[in-house]
Amino acid sequence: GICGIKDIIRHEVPDAITTCNQAGITVKMVTGDNAITARAIAIEVNILSKEEAETEGDGRVMEGPEFAKITGGISSEKAKKKGDPPIEKIVNGEVFDKIYKKLAVLARSRPEDKYTMVTGLRERGHIVAVTGDGTNDAPALSKANVGFAMGIAGTEVAKQAAAIMLTDDNFTSIVKAVKW
Numbered sequence: 001g002i003c004g005i006k007d008i009i010r011h012e013v014p015d016a017i018t019t020c021n022q023a024g025i026t027v028k029m030v031t032g033d034n035a036i037t038a039r040a041i042a043i044e045v046n047i048l049s050k051e052e053a054e055t056e057g058d059g060r061v062m063e064g065p066e067f068a069k070i071t072g073g074i075s076s077e078k079a080k081k082k083g084d085p086p087i088e089k090i091v092n093g094e095v096f097d098k099i100y101k102k103l104a105v106l107a108r109s110r111p112e113d114k115y116t117m118v119t120g121l122r123e124r125g126h127i128v129a130v131t132g133d134g135t136n137d138a139p140a141l142s143k144a145n146v147g148f149a150m151g152i153a154g155t156e157v158a159k160q161a162a163a164i165m166l167t168d169d170n171f172t173s174i175v176k177a178v179k180w
Contacts, residue, residue, distance in 0.1 A: 014046045016172040021046070025178065030106045030114045030140075035063055038107035047104050059102040064109035071096050073112065074119055090120045097124070111136040118143045131166075131174065132158050148174055 017027050029047050031038050039061050042048040052060050072091025079086055090096045100120060106113060114130070118140045121128045130140045133150035138161035141147030149162030150169040159165055166173045 009041070009044050010170065012170070012172045014044065016175045017046045019175055020178075023178070028104055028106065028117070030109050030117060032109060033107055035061055035105075035107040038105045042105045052104075059099060061105040061107060062099070062103055063107050064113040067099075067103075067106055067109070067113055068116070070099070071116060071120070074116055088119050089123060090116065093120075093123070096120045100124075111139060114140040115143060129174065129178075131171070132162070133169070134158055137161070148177070 020027050027047055029038065029042055029045075031041075033041070039048065042061070043050060043052075048060060052058065070092065072095075074088050075091050077087040077089075100117075106117060114132075114137065118128050118130060122143070122145070127146075128144045129146040129148060130137070130144035131148045131150070132138070132141050133154040135155045135157040137149075138157045141149060141158060141161040146164060147162035149158040149165050151159070151165040151167040152169045154162075154165070154169075164177060
């Protein structure tokens with residue numbers, strides 16, 4: 001037999017992402033799902049357009065192993081002053097610069113890939129907000145300018161790493177937080 005399971009997209013999420021886009025906020029999806037599933041979800045929630053869905057290899061969807069390979073991950077140097085955090089940089093910054101603006105979905109990603117994405121965006125002067133619910137999200141939640149942990153489904157580690165806890169686990173709450 002064959003069985004299919006699908007998480008239902010909350011009806012308010014596509015509109016919330018459209019609102020973010022209209023406000024100049026770029027939403028990037030970093031997920032452990034495979035590229036086909038991630039692309040389908042990204043279309044449903046307005047991260048990708050239907051036209052982009054039909055274009056393979058356009059740089060809008062990438063898988064974590066490829067992202068890690070071409071960006072080289074993160075290098076870390078000792079802090080210049082005692083007590084400061086180490087200085088982290090993308091190893092292949094030129095490659096990151098070429099892909100990050102177009103990249104909308106990072107599929108089959110590992111926690112290190114999410115952390116690399118956040119580090120690269122911050123290194124380039126972007127204000128980064130990250131959502132997460134698992135222990136594996138904690139490094140990216142704490143590295144972001146603002147980490148949003150899921151208050152219902154989130155682990156205690158994610159909640160401790162985040163700056164803000166969403167008590168309803170809803171993306172629209174992030175839109176409200178940005179407004180305020």
